[in-house]
Amino acid sequence: MNRIEKYNYNGRTDDEAVHERIHQVIKDYNGESGVPVITGFSSDEGVKRNKGTVGAAEGPFKVREKMSSYAFMNDLYDFGTIIGTENLEQSQQSLGDAVYEIYKNDSFPIIIGGGHETFYGHYLGGRQAFSGKIAILNFDAHLDLRDEIPSSGTMFHQILSADQEADYYCLGLQPQGNTKKLYDTADKFGVRYYTIDEVRETDAIDKVAEQLENYDAVLMTLCMDSIQQSASPGVSAPSPNGYTPLEIHKLISRFATLPNLKSFDVSEVSPPLDINDQTSAMAASIIHKFLSVRASF
Numbered sequence: 001m002n003r004i005e006k007y008n009y010n011g012r013t014d015d016e017a018v019h020e021r022i023h024q025v026i027k028d029y030n031g032e033s034g035v036p037v038i039t040g041f042s043s044d045e046g047v048k049r050n051k052g053t054v055g056a057a058e059g060p061f062k063v064r065e066k067m068s069s070y071a072f073m074n075d076l077y078d079f080g081t082i083i084g085t086e087n088l089e090q091s092q093q094s095l096g097d098a099v100y101e102i103y104k105n106d107s108f109p110i111i112i113g114g115g116h117e118t119f120y121g122h123y124l125g126g127r128q129a130f131s132g133k134i135a136i137l138n139f140d141a142h143l144d145l146r147d148e149i150p151s152s153g154t155m156f157h158q159i160l161s162a163d164q165e166a167d168y169y170c171l172g173l174q175p176q177g178n179t180k181k182l183y184d185t186a187d188k189f190g191v192r193y194y195t196i197d198e199v200r201e202t203d204a205i206d207k208v209a210e211q212l213e214n215y216d217a218v219l220m221t222l223c224m225d226s227i228q229q230s231a232s233p234g235v236s237a238p239s240p241n242g243y244t245p246l247e248i249h250k251l252i253s254r255f256a257t258l259p260n261l262k263s264f265d266v267s268e269v270s271p272p273l274d275i276n277d278q279t280s281a282m283a284a285s286i287i288h289k290f291l292s293v294r295a296s297f
């Protein structure tokens with residue numbers, strides 16, 4: 001079991017008597033039901049193995065720092081952060097165990113990565129909690145379907161090659177970031193994938209939203225490299241023509257209200273690569289938007 005570190009939220013307090021910012025309302029998670037639970041996964045190992053630029057291990061702390069003073073008045077809990085090691089497989093299992101504990105109590109994990117290898121741990125918890133058909137909804141510049149040792153570029157290959165009951169939807173692909181081999185792999189597994197242009201210019205989103213209704217559980221994941229580089233520069237593999245902040249806020253809001261959505265992770269924020277904390281702030285604003293739009297957990 002990996003070490004779990006608690007986060008100490010701090011921020012502006014306007015009036016001691018009124019609890020209206022995240023750092024004032026957030027509590028340690030102790031098994032409560034029907035609540036959103038922030039959970040960190042501090043890991044660089046997946047990006048390192050994928051030959052990317054490391055730094056995402058600092059994401060869970062920096063994104064919480066940005067969220068701390070955001071106006072917020074509803075229930076919110078924090079599980080702590082799983083501290084990843086070079087033993088990525090064990091770290092992902094520890095994240096899966098944490099996520100499973102939250103699901104078991106009928107609560108809703110909101111996970112802050114870590115490299116996108118975060119999603120494999122997220123999935124392990126989801127698969128343990130939910131039998132039947134699972135949909136993975138990934139907003140990403142990359143398919144992450146490499147058939148190699150586990151990294152931040154392999155999670156969906158790992159899942160689809162072992163789980164017949166999991167379907168993969170990928171929205172926002174950057175053509176320059178995915179080779180023919182990755183597209184062939186996607187076709188082999190029947191992945192429903194859409195480039196950024198298809199998301200913008202077709203009815204892909206409506207179609208996907210309709211198809212997602214047919215699953216027992218939907219697990220949603222956002223790779224911050226799917227957002228345009230000028231708004232999300234602090235990632236290992238930036239996208240000059242990724243989602244605009246408005247586009248990604250709209251998309252996350254749209255899918256946040258799916259009744260069968262069980263959890264959400266935001267991955268790949270790398271504070272050492274960031275400019276003026278823009279990427280951490282963007283991730284924090286997306287989580288805040290998600291919390292505001294999804295009325296019940």
Ligand SMILES: N=CN[C@@H](CCC(=O)O)C(=O)O
Pocket residue numbers: 046047050052115116140141142144152153177223225236237268
């Ligand atoms: N979604 C994240 N993907 C990987 C890059 C994928 C690739 O190199 O194909 C990452 O940043 O580590």
